[in-house]
Amino acid sequence: MYICICNAITDRQIKEAVANGATTLGDLQFELGVATGCGRCMESAMELLPTPAFECSLHATEISRSRRQAANDMQLETPAVAAAY
Ligand code: FES
Numbered sequence: 001m002y003i004c005i006c007n008a009i010t011d012r013q014i015k016e017a018v019a020n021g022a023t024t025l026g027d028l029q030f031e032l033g034v035a036t037g038c039g040r041c042m043e044s045a046m047e048l049l050p051t052p053a054f055e056c057s058l059h060a061t062e063i064s065r066s067r068r069q070a071a072n073d074m075q076l077e078t079p080a081v082a083a084a085y
Helices: 011-019 025-032 042-047 053-077 079-084
Strands: 002-004
Touching: 002 011, 002 042, 011 025, 025 042
Parallel strands: none
Antiparallel strands: none
């Protein structure tokens, strides 16, 4: 079953990465690219990890915060593009 539509990553690929030592969402992002697009698959991907949910949610919050900051930076750098939307 596809977990990450943006990057065409399946649950099988995630389980294989976990079996090979992936323990965090960051590991999955680095190895597979899961949750590096729209981010909608983040929770589903984290459910397949062996690490405690608290630790994963802290990491996800960190990623979410950095994405928001990057989006804000882009808006500040390209006001003409932002105005077009
Ligand atoms: S569905 Fe995974 S990043 Fe969009």
